[in-house]
Amino acid sequence: MALSISHNLSEEAILWLFIILHIFIYPASNAFNSYFDKDEGSIGGLKNPPKVDRNVLYMANLFDTLGLALTLWFFWGNWVLAAMLVVYIGVSRAYSHPMIRLKKFAFLSWFIAGFFQGAWVVWTVYIGLNDFAFSSLFKAPVLIPGLLASAILWGSYPMTQVYQHREDSKRGDYTLSIRLGILGTFHFTAICFAVATLAFCLYFQAYWQLFYAWHFLLAMLPVLLFFGWWYLKVLKDSSMANFTNTMRLNFISATCLGGFFLYFFLHSSHVLNVVGLY
Template sequence: MFSKSAWLHLRIPFSYYLMPVYLFSLAVSDNVNTSNAIIVFIALHIFLYPASNGFNSYFDKDEDSIGGLKNPPKVSKGLYYLALVFDLIALLLVSFDFWVLLMFLIYGLVSKAYSHPYIRIKKYPFGSWFIAGLFQGFFTFLMVYLGLNGIRPEELLKQDILIPALLTSLMLWGSYPMTQIYQHDEDSRRGDNTLSLKLGILGTFHFTMILFSLTTVLFGLYFIEHYNLNIASLYVLAMSPVVGFFFYWYIKARKNKDVVNFEYTMRLNAISATCLNLFFIILYLN
């Protein structure tokens, strides 16, 4: 019914890079309902995220590499409908809770506004950066927490929940421009003045350095306050491969801009996601 190219544009494996937000929310949850945790995970990573990928790909019509897809095939109308089907399945899966359903719906609408030509948040450098980090971090963290714990929405306003939710957005605000760093040519052609394009290649590296350093300090303080020094130290240790590869890439990029490409970006994403996923799993088991 749907072409192979449509399924490829959903980029389901790319959800792995977004998994740390779910795992962090799971790790700090107090009363996890196991069946709800499984349903929310599937609805988010197998259906909602891919639906957003597919919808945005349909309107972007990228010709160069995009996140998780080095050589994107031409898009068809089938991709548009497939993305809507995945959206609908995600909503049906979380219909066990009205507020979770509403938050899934809001996330889906915001993600569509990112690339839809009538709104196209993506063309606003600071607006797209802020909104993407807010909804993929803070909003998603709360959405997942609500689904896992079966609490009332007003209970999300507790400091113990809001602080880690904000930390996830800070983490994404730091890393988000790096996901755009190899797309400057295509973004320029399309008129999308992304934050990375505005900062330039080295400016993007420097921006990420500053925010990543701030994020590390604040995460460390959070873990010391709510857990112990050992957990904070483990977090720093878990992030060391990310820092190592980042500076290795930065040094190479100063000498040769050709290394600012899809392969290096995906490698940084993979290392970062793997380190964070493993750390948050350990935190949950702890």
């Protein structure tokens, strides 16, 4: 999404931002939260997570440091990008650290996780690629795509918690999914996804071309079909709201959305035309 709305693209900047985020910052966030959560049941992509020790915390600190060091090295002078990454790291750590532990506040953690993993990341990448002032984020063509990314995450976030009720309750983390209940989580996600999908279609119609909206709907179809099948299963047996089905939904939605945004970037930026593939 961030690539598609950026005007000053370079292969090196794209590569380094990918490395900084996906090789260092994201894994550090995962490791830091895993250290303080100390999950014993299925969590994230791990059905049987290993026990964590201080080495996990040390690696999280090391990876965050390396990620910021690479940012200052390659994007030298882009202090806005560095500051936005520092804010992301700080919020990510506040999510699980016992001194703050945003995770125990159902609606606050839902809003903050969706905002910073969605809009904030889109805007951070946009700043990194274009080296614009922070004020550029308040322009509608940049502001709206970020909020749309968050809208998707606000819908999917409670679904990632639907099988963790017992594990979260043991730590006193009464998540949004616990508050909503299993069926309530499904209903909440369905409403959020419907609103987000409509918003995406209106965005494509207003700022791009209507056929992108149809392609977006087509990309979301497998997600809708699996979600509907899963919901019917849970209606008959609540134990079907388990780790396996949650990971299946995550995989399908990540693949479909990731595939669509890759297509959207390649097509809208005319990269396919340049290489003669379209």
